[in-house]
Amino acid sequence: MKKFIQNCTALLLAGLVFVMPEKAFAQDDPVEWVLRIGGKSADIAGGVHVALEDGVVRLAATMGEAGGMVGDSFETPDAQTAILVIVDPKTGKPSELYAISADDLKSSITGDDVTVNVENDPHLIGTYKGSIGVSQHDLSLLQSPNQSVYLAEFTEKGTISWINTIGSVFETSEATFGGVDSHQEGEVFMTGSYKGTEVLFIHQTGVETANSPTVEDEDAYLIQYGTRGELRDLLLMQGNGNSRGNDVTLAKDGTVAYWGGEYDGIATLGRNVLEAGLRTQDGFLIKLAGDEVEWFIELKGAGDVSVSNVVFNPETGGGYFAGDFGGSALEYELNNVFVKSFDINSSDDGGQYVGAFSAKGEILWIYAISGDATINDLAFREGNPDQKSGVSVAGAYGKAEVYAGPSTKYGFELQGTQDAFLLELDSAGDLMLLPWTTGAAAADMTHDDWIEIVSCFCTGSITRQNVGSATYDAVLKIAGEEVESIGETDVLVFGYNAELSPPLPVELTAFTGLVDGTDAFLSWETASETNNAGFEVQRFGASGWQQVGYVAGAGTTTEAQSYAFTVQGLTPGSHQFRLKQIDFDGTFAFSPTVTVAIQAGQRPQLIDAYPNPFKPRTTIRFSVPEQGVVSVKVYDVMGRLVAELHDGTLPAGIHNIAWDASGMASGVYFYRMQAGAFVESKRMMLLQ
Numbered sequence: 001m002k003k004f005i006q007n008c009t010a011l012l013l014a015g016l017v018f019v020m021p022e023k024a025f026a027q028d029d030p031v032e033w034v035l036r037i038g039g040k041s042a043d044i045a046g047g048v049h050v051a052l053e054d055g056v057v058r059l060a061a062t063m064g065e066a067g068g069m070v071g072d073s074f075e076t077p078d079a080q081t082a083i084l085v086i087v088d089p090k091t092g093k094p095s096e097l098y099a100i101s102a103d104d105l106k107s108s109i110t111g112d113d114v115t116v117n118v119e120n121d122p123h124l125i126g127t128y129k130g131s132i133g134v135s136q137h138d139l140s141l142l143q144s145p146n147q148s149v150y151l152a153e154f155t156e157k158g159t160i161s162w163i164n165t166i167g168s169v170f171e172t173s174e175a176t177f178g179g180v181d182s183h184q185e186g187e188v189f190m191t192g193s194y195k196g197t198e199v200l201f202i203h204q205t206g207v208e209t210a211n212s213p214t215v216e217d218e219d220a221y222l223i224q225y226g227t228r229g230e231l232r233d234l235l236l237m238q239g240n241g242n243s244r245g246n247d248v249t250l251a252k253d254g255t256v257a258y259w260g261g262e263y264d265g266i267a268t269l270g271r272n273v274l275e276a277g278l279r280t281q282d283g284f285l286i287k288l289a290g291d292e293v294e295w296f297i298e299l300k301g302a303g304d305v306s307v308s309n310v311v312f313n314p315e316t317g318g319g320y321f322a323g324d325f326g327g328s329a330l331e332y333e334l335n336n337v338f339v340k341s342f343d344i345n346s347s348d349d350g351g352q353y354v355g356a357f358s359a360k361g362e363i364l365w366i367y368a369i370s371g372d373a374t375i376n377d378l379a380f381r382e383g384n385p386d387q388k389s390g391v392s393v394a395g396a397y398g399k400a401e402v403y404a405g406p407s408t409k410y411g412f413e414l415q416g417t418q419d420a421f422l423l424e425l426d427s428a429g430d431l432m433l434l435p436w437t438t439g440a441a442a443a444d445m446t447h448d449d450w451i452e453i454v455s456c457f458c459t460g461s462i463t464r465q466n467v468g469s470a471t472y473d474a475v476l477k478i479a480g481e482e483v484e485s486i487g488e489t490d491v492l493v494f495g496y497n498a499e500l501s502p503p504l505p506v507e508l509t510a511f512t513g514l515v516d517g518t519d520a521f522l523s524w525e526t527a528s529e530t531n532n533a534g535f536e537v538q539r540f541g542a543s544g545w546q547q548v549g550y551v552a553g554a555g556t557t558t559e560a561q562s563y564a565f566t567v568q569g570l571t572p573g574s575h576q577f578r579l580k581q582i583d584f585d586g587t588f589a590f591s592p593t594v595t596v597a598i599q600a601g602q603r604p605q606l607i608d609a610y611p612n613p614f615k616p617r618t619t620i621r622f623s624v625p626e627q628g629v630v631s632v633k634v635y636d637v638m639g640r641l642v643a644e645l646h647d648g649t650l651p652a653g654i655h656n657i658a659w660d661a662s663g664m665a666s667g668v669y670f671y672r673m674q675a676g677a678f679v680e681s682k683r684m685m686l687l688q
Helices: none
Strands: 005-013 016-024 031-038 044-051 056-063 081-087 094-101 113-116 122-130 144-154 160-167 174-182 188-195 199-203 206-210 219-225 231-239 243-250 256-263 266-269 272-275 282-289 292-300 309-312 319-325 329-334 337-343 351-357 363-369 373-381 390-397 419-426 431-437 445-447 451-457 466-472 475-478 481-484 490-496 506-516 519-541 544-557 561-567 573-583 588-590 594-598 617-624 628-636 641-650 653-660 667-675 678-686
Touching: 031 081, 056 113, 056 122, 056 490, 081 122, 094 122, 094 144, 113 174, 122 174, 144 188, 160 174, 160 219, 188 256, 199 219, 199 231, 206 231, 219 256, 231 243, 231 256, 256 309, 256 319, 272 292, 309 373, 319 373, 329 363, 337 363, 351 373, 351 390, 363 390, 506 573, 506 594, 506 617, 506 653, 519 594, 544 561, 544 573, 617 628, 617 667, 628 653, 641 653
Parallel strands: 144 174, 174 243, 219 243, 243 309, 373 451, 419 451
Antiparallel strands: 005 016, 031 490, 044 056, 056 081, 081 094, 113 122, 122 144, 144 160, 160 199, 174 188, 188 219, 188 243, 199 206, 219 231, 231 266, 243 256, 256 282, 266 272, 282 292, 292 329, 309 319, 319 351, 329 337, 351 363, 373 390, 390 419, 390 451, 419 431, 445 475, 451 466, 466 490, 475 481, 506 519, 519 544, 519 561, 519 573, 573 588, 573 594, 617 653, 628 641, 628 667, 667 678
């Protein structure tokens, strides 16, 4: 990879000239540019927003103290400053920088998110406490003793044209920011929560006052501002517990809004009543058409559940959502009516999830991203001729494994105390690409301390407009170049080309285990392989995961491959196995785990046919503990015998029997195995 190419661009801001370096990467690298933002103390990353109408990246962030840097030369002069940086998504070159600073050391301010109006003037959104530097606006209540929320619109010259706030002069009242979005007409929807008495929603045409029913509890708000900062609508979710608005997403024309958050106790929104489970917090997702609630979803679990991120899907009119959950299942209710329970198969007792929903309120799928993971952002990913549309998921994890997707599961080895991930899922939730992971080096991003990707914008149809931001500590190596942080926490904004991102090294389609006496027979299948050196077979024991064998891989191939390995002489009890797939360059990933049970007296076993569904051939695998007569037959859905695959004596051990269903009608079939008193049937589907 080529070294950084150093160019300098001068920025004029408030009468001072700052020099910004532009760092470019080789054309064939996944990374195209990097912009570093940091300070001597902890800095908080905000959101990244790409407005495709004008092809500009807008980044919000917070400088923790004087001496914060944007690029190599911009230095913040104030104690704490919220900044909004305008960046060219093709080069990473900053072109403008806007700021609001705290007035004194007792005051504070954060830059949390950005959006734009119809003229593409930028909005900076965040929280503040005390007094902030907007004295030219006659808003005496900007001085607030507790945390308040602001939304400021800047002109092209960097001045504030208007600023709206949510806060109070009372010590017992405060407000928080959750999420924001705007549509093509320039109207802004913003959500969060507030508590206390006489909380003031100050806007350009007046003031609205709200009181919490109980002073200590939080209530959620969803506010709609017009193009000039005027109040268009204010929805409050109140009750005898806490309600919080975490995110909102809009259709491009603004006709539909999806609002996500969390609540406990009982929450009311107009005539709609939501009731959480006993001693737990539930997540909510609400569809608003105009000022009407079209439907509301409640997500319930064994522990606390939230909806933290929502993004609109213009192809379906629905969207994608994410949050955290407790337990191993999520119950889904639509308009207070139970619909179904999702077993999301988390590797932990709870974690993070991502899912998809339709415009009618149907949850299409939910899958866990587990292993002490945190999801920070979602972005809709447009499709192109070579890749499906879907959703990009950005976040971090603190354990050795993260799994995502219904059929393609991928594990990451932890490098530092916390690593980052950016996953690309298709519309069915399957993992398409790993453009960024620190553990599995899909794009050579390594770190020895901690990092998290906090925001992303991804589009598959417009080349070189894939942008993310991350926070990190110490030294980060990105695409072979070291980027050193200035202080405790830095913001890293990077542009990448997802079209250049490598495919998944190995597409594992099956991993199963059978018992033969005291031996475990492990078998697995791959649909394709890229640079696959081989597989370590690992077993979990008192000392953790230990290697018990190795099977060489097929290198690079687009054809399906089958593998097997036998672990002999196991003691009675349950035994867990997994595969560590290793590339020729040393990078690796883990499979899901398989558990086998060794018993004193073994019984026959019938395992799922593979592939299933199939077209037109499949293989049925089974084991028998001793020699005897075994029959394997296939029946249709009417119970009619359609194939007799075996009926005779077989020795003890594991056996495979293939069925060629050429000429048979598509549909569901059942295969039945009988060995002595043991009888078991399973389902398979033929696709012709």
